[in-house]
Amino acid sequence: MSEAPRPVDVLVIGGGQAGLAAGYYLRRAKADFVILDAQDAPGGAWRHAWPSLRLFSPAQYSSLPGRMMPVPADGGYPSAADTVAYLTDYEHRYALPIVRPTTVHAVRRGHERLLVETDHGTWHARVVISATGTWWRPHVPHYPGIRDFRGEQLHTTGYRGPEPFAGKHVLIVGGANSAAQILAEVSTVTGTTWATLRPPRLLPDEVDGRALFDLATRRHRAALTGEATTGIGGLGDIVAIPAVREARDRGVLKAEPMFSRIIPEGVAWRDGSALSCDVIIWCTGFRPTLGHLTPLRLRGPDGIIPTEGTRVLGESGLYLLGYGDWTGPASATLIGAGRTAKGTVTEIMRQLEV
Template identity: 75%
Template structure:
């Protein structure tokens, strides 16, 4: 099977089935293709690009293109200069998929993965697949997380999550509350504050990384920490350095003096939010930049999730199911595995183990 395919209702047996055609799934596909493995990638999206296709247009990576690439193919530097944006990543992933003729079948919605004798059975809206090994690489974008606060349903204004934000234009002239202390919150606040009245609420004072620290350094820190932990030692993690990469837009907002955060409020009101000391703020829009959770509902029949919803892993292999690997969900599936460079390196290790198992 060569290149992107059209969904089919015919069942098929493969050695390896990858669920998800985003950066982690494609990185796994690259290494499987090089090894000559019998595999297929099932992707729920109608076109290449993974979650990047759904991000807001001005989103920027934290690293230059050469440090934001998947294995085998360097990401071209953006023609506009600076760090690559979401559209640059979409174009890169589409080219990557085509260049290596990865057997991606789309659009296919995976409904469930279940045990079936010596194989894992993958139920989809395009029929049933059976595989000796399944690699789940569905990411987190599809499960936006909004923490519960009293009055959440009482607020009469507009509520958005990072996953649904599309740009500042529709917010011009309005009063906007941005919630969250990470990179998405800082980047969104930076551009919304140029057209609207903004307030920033965070659980703790936001910490900008030094201007010369970007994704390259963060990946190396995450890698060193994981190796140290595996050796029973301690080492600083990314969180010890800071929370926010000072990309150009964030630096500009810092110079304008808008990166000033208020402590987290206690509840929402019909017209805004209120703090425990009685302070209130009226606002038109709340943007929740509060992260995501792993999209793992398709694995429910395997009953692998423990307290808190986590799946125990040994490296990237599920501790409770040796035929299942998980890629790209965060540090628990490899250092910085939710980033482009991290996904590529983690996939290489996982596929090497898969091939040995086969």
């Protein structure tokens, strides 16, 4: 839908899972709000994920508030396509006021309102929720020689499937779920090596994202109260979805220590050993996409924007939603974004009543 810029009580930047969760609660609260999304279609970052990507929680634990994600036809973990279909249905079901494609360039302070500058004009909002996620800022750590590598390098964001790598030796870098899933797939068509900062730890087969979310919640509550907490953290941190289990059983989930430098034909370690490879896939995570907030000068000495919960300490009308545990327990997951959004909107509505 298209809409001319106008004054609005609450403006949400980002129409992915966190923005939709906020929209659900804002709709229930009968707030005056709009969601600006830079994408030209629903689904957020999930539209750009590789086709075989699977969530690491079953559908009932990967749902936004008010609407359960349908169980996939195969009864397994939802795919990226399943998630896009779900988010598309979700925003239509709740008739969320999403304006797309609209790119937000900057948020600035105005007189009693925040000014949100976009490629289609400037909005004036009493409260802004930034829910832009992390997908748009892939992180590749710097290693000596990284520009000298003669082969191909790509980040998780550029991976679409294993077929282009057949006959090439592929180095997978990173120790989280994305690395394990991509390694499991690529290793079916070619030789692979896995490099991680620490030995990868697969969770027991019966443990998935449900337990990880519960653990994150317990840790968050313990941090608030100063209490100690225990949980499943010592058991591992990679969910053994079926494809990863199959790779484990094939014996390919054996990781090498992280290399110290990159050489033209591959990588090398401090002990003088080296590996020749044709492709490096960096499964090394992301950074929050917050460049639009730069004019507000909110970052602390550590580069992080200080928050209390999801509210930004340096700007009472600004909230951050869905960027990770620092903005709520597991808030970068579907279920975590929904639970965090509920408290955020409750706080915002109280603020608007003043």
